[in-house]
Amino acid sequence: AVGVGEIMKSSEQEQECNDDISFYVGKTLSSDKKVLALNKLWIPMPGYNFPKTGKRNLKFQYIWLLHVGKGNHQVLGKLVFEKFDNWKKALGVKGFFKTHEATEYHKTCQYKYDTFFAVKNNQVESVEVQVNNNLKKEIQENRNRIIPIIKTVLFCGKRGIALRGHRDEGMIDIEDDKMHNDGHFRQLLRFRVDAGDKDLENHLMTCAKNGMYTSWRIQNEILTTCNILILQHLVKNINAAKSFTILSDETSDISKKEQLTLCIRYVNSGKKKLREDFLQFVEVKNMSGKALADTILQNLQSLGIETKYIVGQGYDGAAAMSGMFNGTQSHIRKKYPMALY
Template identity: 35%
Template sequence: MEKNRHVLKEIIKVLLLCARQNVAIRGHTEERSNFIVILKLKSENDPILREHLSAGKDRATYLSPQIQNELIDLCARQIRDTLVTACNSAGCFGFIADEAKDCSTSEQISLCVRFYDRSTGEVKEYFLGFVEADSTTGEALAETFLNTLEEYGINVNNIRGQGYDGAANMAGKHRGVQARIRQRIPYANYTHCRAHSLNLAIVHACKEPLIRNLMDTVQTIAFAFDYSAKRLLQFKESLELDRDVKDAMDRKTKIKTLCETRWFSRVDSLTTFLKCYDVIVAALEELSEDGDSKARSHVCSILQFDFIVALVTAEHVLAPTNPLSALLQAKEQDLLEAVKECQAVISILQAERADDTVWEAIFSKCEEVGTTHNIAASVPRVVGRQQHRYDIPASDNQEFKREIQRWKARWADVVDKPATLADSLRAIRTPELYPNVYHILEILLSMPVSSASAERSFSIMRRLKTYLRSTMTGDRLSSLAVLHSYRETDIDLDKIIEKFAAKKPRRLVLQ
């Protein structure tokens, strides 16, 4: 029995190594797979394992893909059970979900939970796994979400917040996922992902014709340099000749392309383009002289004063959105702090819009950039009638009340009051004194600010399920994703073996 358990432990260790490091377990042939090769390497210094592998078909080797899936699933469940226990002990939690297609065109749904951990005094957001969706209607997705959470062992009646993007099937008022879930759990309030809302606001603002044309031009030129070795080499040579720009680029040697989905990240691309504007012009002119017809059209499009004005202004206006976006995607962020930070950015932009000195500084910078290339400041032609402008003027109530009064009196003479919801909860040393206040703060903290945790899990999915591993099943993908996400988490191998042995009769004696 001890020998059998030792062999199975070594098999599990290899599977965990591959899963945690995102190494493909199987290969085109089993004999040459990473799993078998690593086991054989370990067996060189392990006579018990070597004897087991050399036995071949005479005995159960426990190396088959079916056994691999069982062991991987048991390891992932051990981690997930720990997360579920912590979530259930919190009393209330927020639910976050998002969907994306994998490389085999299957619709994968990422399931995450958010709650306040009383033991550590911190807000936690945990990825629980993927589940394949047979249908993407609001009714089908809501049913899938709740059934899967119950399968994991989560008490779904404790949901107090839902966080999704603004897609109709998720956010629909009557037939969306959030509405369907609220029919069963009325207190599960829906929050539109704040990072997604910020992204939509920037998309809407960038529909202004000058900014829209700017984005198209910057993207076209970035692609022109990115996908041509000759043009990229010319850019690097021009960059070497301008030491000031090279230092400002901070060792970057390429123009950053615009992200098609995350518009708030475009400020980095615009900043890079503005820093190396002179180098880009020089490189395009050199390419034009060498007979590159596209380079000639590109250089003509950026040697315009209206392009420079749009570039400088857009880069300046979008600059505050990048730190705001990073803040909104933080796991420990709460809704109240998110609103405060959003209001701060709005206040900055409103104040700058009414400040003539800001516009004078922007215009001076535009003139400075234009003067280097003999571009005179000019006002573009406007039509007589502009109809689509974006900037046209334009329990017992009495007991609860007494508890609130005590809560206010508690902080009346305190100078250093808690700055965040989490700080307020940590300050309540005895929750029994303020049970309602404590529970309200817990609910507020559990309500999702963004669906960033779910979106991050899709990065894991794309690393795991590549075109070389496109036949991977949904269950195996979900388990591998959990093991890869929590690769620092220890696995109790003895418990895994006990569950494996108890699952059904085994040929080898394990307990």
């Protein structure tokens, strides 16, 4: 006995391999099923009895001519919407086959057929791939435009060179080498162009006024991004060491704002090297020992540093920091007894 499951499976397989082209009319087909439908065409046996009219049994061979079994009883068109069985008018210069072959819709179908298989056989790229490639090209061109600008910001940052001058705004005239000061950053961009940076030259020559990527806002965004990446790298190394010492000092900046300089001393486990790395400046409002301790711990935790690994503290001799009973070091030791001062 044959099970219901086997019957359904057999039916599905029959549908998958159906060679009657009318079976696929009005259906959405995957790429593989289109290949199956177009390749597995119905080929009649030599003795097949074609529908015919009249007394002459004429048969013709056209690569695009198919006989539809399923639709034979339907009122279709002449090769499209109606059936065609007027064989006397099939051939000749004005025959229906020649006329049909010259129609635009037939040529369109033939073109789509050829293009589909060309894409399938990797002879040409699909529209999706071409659009994707154009997008990749545009992305790469934009990267080529911004990379010289980023490198110039990094060059200044690594050497402590101020970026902006008196007039760090507006378009950059790459041929303007006047003595007026428009900042190290803009002068370095001109220097790169003069040294042969074609990507930067093309960008500065063709970009819109609001698309130069050289404004102070863009410079600050680049610096902020660099700060995030550097901190992520440092935090990873500090946590990997599994022990570190806090180094901090309170001071006032040029605008009279009170701030903490926050540094970490640790052993780089990869290079086996003792390091002291600056993390950041932290503005403080309350200068009491407890407030400073809370500020230090909160900032370490916000950076992702695991404070359970604190084994030491290093500050100056100010009472707010070093006080035995109410200083910053004593409040941190209450939470982390291993954090010796």
